[in-house]
Amino acid sequence: MKKLSQILQNSSNSAVLQMQHIYKIWYSLIMDNLQQVTTPYSFDPYTKTLIIKVHDNLWYSDLSFMTEDFKIKLNENGLDVLNVVFKYSPKYSKIKKDSKTYQLSDKCKKYIEIYTKKLNNKKIAEDFEKYLTNYFQHNRFEDWIIK
16 A cells, blocks of 8 residues: 555646645745745646735735736746745734624624524534634624724
């Protein structure tokens, strides 16, 4: 029986191996301060487009002017890239245990009730209701809803 690593090595189109290779090259090329704010996200082998997520707004605006420089450097280091696209994506931060909790307003409760009733599957509806309740206990409903 073959190991997973052997199977992946034999598959020349393996997305896992491509991304592993891209990670190695990307992090060897960029400056240390960019390692905290960028993450290679995906590579489309057909359009040869590399998408890099940027977690800092200031760096995002700066990096967007440097796409050609990165494309040249990546191609010099063994990748066949036609486009480098930077997308802003704030880093996900977990809710701290000591964070403020909110009481659910009547408007929020009504919103949860309306949208969970639309689901046909009872188990999914219950889970969704728990999720929304938990979410709105840690995030203000008024800040979330589109007015």
